[in-house]
Amino acid sequence: MYLIAIKMLMGDTAKYIALVLGVAFSTMLMSNQATIFAGIMERAANQISEVREADLWVMDKRVRYFEETEQLTQTQLWRVRGIEGVRWAVPLFKGLAMAHAPGGGLRQVHLMGVDDATLTGVCPEMVIGSKEDLKIPDGVIIDRAGYRFLFSGTPKLGGTIEINEHRGVIAGICDAAPPFTTFPLIFAKYSDAERYVGNPRKPITFILVAAEPNVDQSSLANRIEATTGLQVLGWKDFASQTIWYYVHNTGLGVNFAVTVILGFIIGAVVVGQMFHIFVLENLRHFATLKAVGISNGTMSRMILVQGLVVGAIGYNLGMAVSAEFFAFVRSLGMDFRGFYLSWQVMVSTGVAIALIMLLATGLSIRRLSKIDPVSVFKS
Amino acid sequence: MLRNDIAVAVQSVTKDFPLADGSSFRALAGINLSVAAGKLAMLSGPSGCGKTTLLCIISGVLRASSGEVTVFGEHLGAMSERDQIAFRLSAIGFVFQQSNLLPALTARENAAVPLIAVGCPRSIALEKATDVLQQLGIGAFADSLPIHLSGGQQQRVTIARALVHEPRLILCDEPTSALDAESGHTLMGLLRSIAVQPDRSVVVVTHDSRITEFADLLIAMEDGRIKSAEAKDACESEARA
Numbered sequence: 304m305y306l307i308a309i310k311m312l313m314g315d316t317a318k319y320i321a322l323v324l325g326v327a328f329s330t331m332l333m334s335n336q337a338t339i340f341a342g343i344m345e346r347a348a349n350q351i352s353e354v355r356e357a358d359l360w361v362m363d364k365r366v367r368y369f370e371e372t373e374q375l376t377q378t379q380l381w382r383v384r385g386i387e388g389v390r391w392a393v394p395l396f397k398g399l400a401m402a403h404a405p406g407g408g409l410r411q412v413h414l415m416g417v418d419d420a421t422l423t424g425v426c427p428e429m430v431i432g433s434k435e436d437l438k439i440p441d442g443v444i445i446d447r448a449g450y451r452f453l454f455s456g457t458p459k460l461g462g463t464i465e466i467n468e469h470r471g472v473i474a475g476i477c478d479a480a481p482p483f484t485t486f487p488l489i490f491a492k493y494s495d496a497e498r499y500v501g502n503p504r505k506p507i508t509f510i511l512v513a514a515e516p517n518v519d520q521s522s523l524a525n526r527i528e529a530t531t532g533l534q535v536l537g538w539k540d541f542a543s544q545t546i547w548y549y550v551h552n553t554g555l556g557v558n559f560a561v562t563v564i565l566g567f568i569i570g571a572v573v574v575g576q577m578f579h580i581f582v583l584e585n586l587r588h589f590a591t592l593k594a595v596g597i598s599n600g601t602m603s604r605m606i607l608v609q610g611l612v613v614g615a616i617g618y619n620l621g622m623a624v625s626a627e628f629f630a631f632v633r634s635l636g637m638d639f640r641g642f643y644l645s646w647q648v649m650v651s652t653g654v655a656i657a658l659i660m661l662l663a664t665g666l667s668i669r670r671l672s673k674i675d676p677v678s679v680f681k682s
Numbered sequence: 683m684l685r686n687d688i689a690v691a692v693q694s695v696t697k698d699f700p701l702a703d704g705s706s707f708r709a710l711a712g713i714n715l716s717v718a719a720g721k722l723a724m725l726s727g728p729s730g731c732g733k734t735t736l737l738c739i740i741s742g743v744l745r746a747s748s749g750e751v752t753v754f755g756e757h758l759g760a761m762s763e764r765d766q767i768a769f770r771l772s773a774i775g776f777v778f779q780q781s782n783l784l785p786a787l788t789a790r791e792n793a794a795v796p797l798i799a800v801g802c803p804r805s806i807a808l809e810k811a812t813d814v815l816q817q818l819g820i821g822a823f824a825d826s827l828p829i830h831l832s833g834g835q836q837q838r839v840t841i842a843r844a845l846v847h848e849p850r851l852i853l854c855d856e857p858t859s860a861l862d863a864e865s866g867h868t869l870m871g872l873l874r875s876i877a878v879q880p881d882r883s884v885v886v887v888t889h890d891s892r893i894t895e896f897a898d899l900l901i902a903m904e905d906g907r908i909k910s911a912e913a914k915d916a917c918e919s920e921a922r923a
Contacts, residue, residue: 304798304799306804307784307787307791307795307798310784310786310787310791311784311786311787312786313786314784314785314786314787315786587782588782588784588785591778591782592795592799593767594741594743594770594776594778595770595771595776595795595796595799595843596767596768596769596770596771596772596774596796596799597767597771597799598764598767598768601799676743677738677743677744679778679782680734680737680738680743680778680779680855
């Protein structure tokens with residue numbers, strides 16, 4: 304009977320296509336907006352989640368998110384190093400600088416100063432060169448997107464760059480996850496970074512901490528907080544705090560949520576209404592089946608199969624369009640990298656579509672259960 | 683007459699429909715009727731006399747307000763709604779006034795619906811449906827969609843759908859009303875020759891006086907009662923008004 308149900312569905316070509324397109328549009332709208340939102344939020348925390356070596360981030364108590372920081376002193380770093388359970392603690396500098404390329408290219412850049420000895424905090428994915436190359440005099444590692452903006456031609460090492468009027472030598476090119484802003488990322492040794500920004504009195508933005516083996520990180524975080532009065536967060540917590548800052552303090556969350564909800568409502572109303580009309584138009588045929596002896600249960604399952612087919616085809620079509628859209632957008636330039644359909648978005652959109660189809664089929668099944676087979680006997 | 687020779691037995695059946703003002707309308711008033719197995723009974727009468735209501739009660743689509751209906755020994759009134767539906771699917775074939783074929787299915791697929799519904803493998807159901815369509819003279823149109831068939835051909839597909847699962851009772855509601863005289867005559871001839879079997883009966887509700895020649899038992903109804911019953915062979919079929 305399920306094949307019959309599918310034939311009934313596809314037999315009304317215009318309505319079938321409209322139903323599938325309705326689901327596809329809804330899928331595309333929801334997945335597209337959710338992906339853009341997730342991409343933007345991921346960018347907000349990318350520079351935190353790329354530092355894999357550290358267990359804890361230590362920062363000023365007033366820091367609410369990654370981009371808004373209060374500098375720390377060298378003494379505070381030493382105090383952290385002296386706390387029991389700390390395996391190592393290294394400074395991380397984060398600031399903005401102006402970079403000039405030899406060809407005249409000029410751009411504001413994110414300058415990340417990493418510990419001279421351990422290089423903790425350098426982007427983990429190298430395209431050309433290695434992290435260790437950062438140790439050469441005036442060596443800097445630049446991200447791929449930044450290199451493409453500041454230099455022309457095939458990426459190569461050895462080129463020079465002027466950072467706040469100081470010389471930097473391209474020692475490596477990395478594939479860093481894009482930051483929230485589209486500024487290029489430049490990694491330098493901590494000592495060089497200090498120099499680039501004029502040797503400030505408080506040179507440290509974050510202290511990155513690794514715990515001793517078998518030391519509970521949350522206890523260690525509490526200990527550091529109690530001893531230094533600083534704020535200590537695990538990288539996941541800090542990333543999440545940064546993301547939530549943008550959600551709460553900008554219109555981004557509300558804006559994207561409204562569009563996703565609109566996608567759901569449009570899907571539910573359009574598909575639900577169209578599916579209901581499809582069933583109403585086939586009411587006489589369903590009444591005939593009921594009179595012949597097809598049970599309500601069988602007919603309900605037929606409707607569910609129809610809903611499943613429409614939902615599955617529409618969902619896949621919508622996802623395909625969405626994936627193509629992001630592939631196209633990424634091809635437009637490096638600034639759009641990082642927008643990809645995640646499995647989380649695919650699953651949650653799938654759940655939303657399943658809900659839409661359940662609503663649509665539920666209404667139709669309710670109508671179907673009330674069909675009086677006697678109506679078939681009336682001319 | 684042996685009990686299992688009786689295809690349909692209707693005893694003192696009444697049917698009341700509630701009206702909006704709280705009163706009720708009596709559509710059937712104490713119907714007594716029996717149709718023997720292997721016979722074709724025809725119910726006729728003016729519009730609103732209760733023919734279709736009686737057909738619906740015999741099929742279990744409607745429940746009688748009082749009285750008892752037995753189809754091949756099975757008491758419909760004693761069955762739950764679920765059992766009635768299952769009984770309809772297995773024991774009764776329907777030919778409706780309008781063909782009500784599923785427009786997206788071919789003639790063969792439409793005819794196979796009851797078999798597929800009882801769980802018969804699709805290929806076997808389609809094969810059997812093709813055989814029945816051939817018996818009815820429209821084997822050549824087995825793969826045609828209903829929209830490409832004439833009214834008479836569509837009704838033959840409906841008959842095929844009613845016969846394909848070999849039910850013991852065929853109920854027809856005005857099967858010729860949408861056909862011209864010649865097509866109607868041909869259709870009834872086919873119904874008579876193929877549907878009526880020693881262990882199978884046919885009950886036809888009709889307005890069409892041109893087809894009464896095909897009946898073994900001709901029952902005239904009026905105002906919810908049986909006005910007259912004329913059996914061509916009184917030994918095998920009987921009707922009591």
